[in-house]
Amino acid sequence: MNIFSRLFIKRIAATVSALLVVAIGCAAGFWQMSRAHQKIGLAESMAAKQQLPPLSLNAQDWTLEEAAERRVVAKGSFLPAETIWLDNRPRPVPLGGVENASQSGFYVMTPLRLAGTETILWIKRGWAPRNNDERTQLPPVSTPSELVEVEGIALANPGKVFELGKNTASVNRPRIEQNFDLEQEAQLHAWRQLPFILQESGGDGADGLTKNWAPPSTGVERHYAYAFQWFALAFSGFLFWLITGLMQQRKRGDKSE
Structure with a gap:
């Protein structure tokens, strides 16, 4: 039995928890990546369509x-x-603007x-x-x-x-x-x-x-950043499971000597 087999078999609860963290992190990360790709695709589609002559709705x-x-x-x-x-x-x-963004x-x-x-x-x-003080007080707009x-x-x-x-x-x-x-x-x-x-x-x-x-592509960088965070969480969960398991194996080895 190799070391990874022992880590899986002798730490069932920890393994299940780690797999759950990894699965959630990867799923959320891939979802954020797909959202970024959707926005990029929408922006490209709109850019292509806007090269066409305008339609008269009348x-x-x-x-x-x-x-x-x-x-x-x-x-x-x-x-x-x-x-x-x-x-x-x-x-x-x-695009490229930051003033009063919030x-x-x-x-x-x-x-x-x-x-x-x-x-x-x-x-x-x-x-x-x-x-901000009175919600129902509307700004002046001319029509x-x-x-x-x-x-x-x-x-x-x-x-x-x-x-x-x-x-x-x-x-x-x-x-x-x-x-x-x-x-x-x-x-x-x-x-x-x-x-x-x-x-x-x-x-x-x-x-x-x-x-x-x-x-439409605004926010793509944010989706990539969120994806990185989720993938980092998944990787951290795996590392935590691996390192704590190796430490436990080492302690068991020291005691058996």
Whole structure:
């Protein structure tokens, strides 16, 4: 019987515990690596699609599959009374930027009625800082009342944050929500809407909103760092099991002499 066999057989509880730590560490590490690869793939896909000519959302009813991650243009009128303020959103930081990265605020979601139709398109207009002392005191944001043309990227949703319980949309004003659900909004208002949102880009910030959206690959380095930590935990668990086992074997050998 070699030394590794003795370490396994004579230390069953320690071995099982070590295997559990190694399994959890490796599984979590590989999951973080897969998340990083997903973000890289999404960024590459968006970069390729954004080289294509922009789609006119007024030309026809586009599906999510047709419009997703493409540059799109929409002409219509905002419905400012139906604006939703998505809470607990970090300030968008463009690639290479670090200023005010931890500042919390709102994503401002306002529906746009497409010109000449009754179809609604939700616009993720930008980010606005929150009042840390009074949550319901909203930042000043101006919304054009005239016909506007909005440009941006078509996305399935504006992004989600962790939320306790199920989101139940209401008509209370102002509408400060944790997350946004397209289907829920369609049912609440009983209106016809496109199956995606438009994340507005560009603009001079005259409306008081920040539109410097971070690229999808943002956070890849963090996933790699987390993966390293999990793999290090797995390796540390194995080393602890091995070293303590060797020390016990050495003590047994000393006593038998």
